[in-house]
Each structure stands twice: as structure tokens, then as C-alpha cells.
Amino acid sequence: MNKTDNQISMPVIRRLPRYYRCLSILSENGVETVSSKELSQILNITASQVRQDLNHFGGFGLQGCGYDVPHLLDKVRELLGIYRAKRTVIYGIGNLGRAVVCHFDFIKLGFEICGLFDTNEKLVGENIKDLTILHDSTLEDFLLQNSVDAAILCIPTDSAEQVVDRLYAAGIRCFLNFSHYDITGKYPDCIVEDVHLSESILTLGFLAENL
Amino acid sequence: MNKTDNQISMPVIRRLPRYYRCLSILSENGVETVSSKELSQILNITASQVRQDLNHFGGFGLQGCGYDVPHLLDKVRELLGIYRAKRTVIYGIGNLGRAVVCHFDFIKLGFEICGLFDTNEKLVGENIKDLTILHDSTLEDFLLQNSVDAAILCIPTDSAEQVVDRLYAAGIRCFLNFSHYDITGKYPDCIVEDVHLSESILTLGFLAENL
């Protein structure tokens, strides 16, 4: 469907969110047009790279003038799938899950949280952001009765495997994974984004000690 | 001091936490020795890369036998600075800050949380994990009376600049930054690890739409 489909590399994909943020701000400030040079200065990359990146998605610059901000923003939103909210459950409403639910404006990120699940009976029934925490045991029912596209796992690594098994069995193939469980290892057909916060902390430790 | 000091590249550094995790588990299971091939299979990288990586830190493999797990683990811990707990304040005890405080065993990661700060009067005095939330206005005093090595910022991008200014003025040069404020842009001598969770979510969105 897109030029993008196959050949676009991960480094480019991982810069897309940054373009999105930057263009959103420019757009909010009423900026109509931006050059690759200006973008490159804001993002701390080279102008060459900006042009290379944007060309992956079909050239919508105008020689001599730069890029049309609203148009480019719309294209980037389209690429990121922001216009198609993916219905998403969050599994595990401990401190981390709670922070995730509360901290993001998911709609602006292309997701819509539609269910919260936990095994802890004490949490069940509590409301967070107009959603009620449901019990683990009702997960399969819920997934059967609602069309759900993705899951966010805010659980320890140990319990991840069995939860993933159940979500996979119910048809979920898209995961944001805060645990260290290797989802793709067992289910190669899943799309997984791992968030390993402890690795960021350890990396900072290394840099602090060795730099 | 180390072979590492200058020349070691970021891709290698970012794999170190994964070696650490992997070796910790092997060590807990009483494994004495591991080959580059075995490590490579666990970590889903090539054996060549494992050997290249480990050699950056001074060869402690034994030809024909592999690597001594406890010894290698000790070396990796040393590199990551896990034996020298960095005294750290967390600024911003909203949902995210709270999750960060509670979710990690910081000592195992080479950090020690010694202060929690927030501007919200209602939170001040509350205890989390044997620490009391202190008011923003006491930040400078605290930093003067305690030796603090690092700060974790769990605040919105808008308020980050002024907080960083104050922390920098008090001598802090090491940051884990959950906001989108560009610390290094203003203070190039700081060591910063950015965690942009929204970028992970957006990336997942892209992959879900385009793969």
C-alpha cells in the first residue's frame, strides 16, 4: 500500500516519532513550511539524513521551498497509524501499569485503551480514567466480545509467558512489552516493541562510571 | 583506567546490560562456564559479536573452554558501576515517578535513591519505600547537605528546563530523563539517558500498520 512496506529500515522507523513530535510543535506554532536544514537543526541530525528519511515515504518536498508542514505532518501521522486507533488492553495494573494508563494521551499516539486487567482481587472494580479494572479470569471473555488489536504487558518476566500464551490464543499479535520475556522467540509472527527500562538505568550507570 | 574508556561504541555499551542479565541468571543457576556460542544463542546475536564485545573489555575467555561465568559477571558488574551506588534523587512523584521508585531494585542497578521531590504540597510527607516525599522548595538545601550524584526526571517537558537549571547549578551532571527536554543541548557536559516511552508506543503503531 505504501512505498514503505518492506524496505524501510529500523533506524529510519525509529526517527519517525521524532519527526512527528517536531512537526506537531511547528504546526501548533502555525509554521507553514520547513526546510530539511531547519528540521535537521531541531533534531540534531544532518540535513542529508532528513531528506533521505522523508524520501523513503514519497517525496513531498518542493525544490527551493522546503516541506509543507501540515501536509508532511499528515503524512507522518498516516504512516504512524495515528488515524486508526488500535484497541488495546493493559495487563498488570501495578505501579507501572497505572503510570502507563495515566501518563499518555493514547489517542494522540494511535491507540485506545479499552480494558485493564489484573490478578489482584483488591484492584478489581477500581476506576482509572473512565475504565474499570477487570479480573484476570474474565480476560478470554472480554477478548471474545470486544475486538482488541494490541496488549501492553506491565507484569514481571516470570508471569509473562502464560499471559502471552492466553493473549496469543485469543488472537492478539501486537505487544508493548515491559517485561524481559522474549515474545518473538516463542511467537515469531507477533509484532513486539520491548521497553527495557532497567537497561536504560544500567546504561546510564556505565556512562557515569566510564565517561 | 579501563581499556574501555574512550573507544567503546554505543552499540556495544547498550548490549552490556543484556550480558549482565544473562550472566546473572546463569550464575544463579550455578553455571560455571559459558561459550560465546551459548551466549549468542541466548541473546540472539552472533558468536562473533559476543567475542568482539567481550574483547573490548579485556579478554577473559579461555581458548578451548569458554568464559568463566562468575569472573565475567564480576567484570561486567564492574564496568556497569554496580558496585558504586550512585546517590540519586527522583524529581516528580506523579504516576510515573511513583512507578519508577517502586518498580526497580536500584541497588542491583548501581543506584541508590536518596530523595524524592515534588511541587505538590499534598504529596509532601508521604512515604514510599522508606523515603519521604520532600517539597520542591527544599531541593537546594537537600543537595547541599547530601552528596548526590544523579537525578531522575519524571516531570513534563515544560517544567524540565527550570528543574534541570537548578539541579545543574547544584552540581548534578548525570540524568535519567523521561521528559522530551533536551538536556545535553543546553548542558553538553552532562551525561544523559533519555527514555522516551511515547516513541516506543509510536514505533509499535508504525510496525502494526505497516508490517
Next chain:
DNA sequence: TAGATTGTTAATCGATTAACAATC
């Protein structure tokens, strides 16, 4: 000694940067 596996050099691969012709 023979087998295994490291340390290290060389080859490959891919991403970034530079350059410049095309064109608004």
C-alpha cells in the same frame, strides 16, 4: 595429541554523509 573455542584480522554489509544535478 586432538578437540574446542577464543582472540583478532579481514570481508561484508548497511547506514550516514557529501555532493550535485534537477527544479521550484
Next chain:
DNA sequence: TAGATTGTTAATCGATTAACAATC
């Protein structure tokens, strides 16, 4: 037309992989 800036090809750079001699 002249100036600016893109689109795109070619050059560079760096990271990963392969290969193999060294050696336990």
C-alpha cells in the same frame, strides 16, 4: 533569471559477520 532547496547518486564511515591462526 537567480537563489534556494529538494531528490538522488556516490563516497564514507562504522558496525557486524566470517574466517582462521593461536592456544588451552
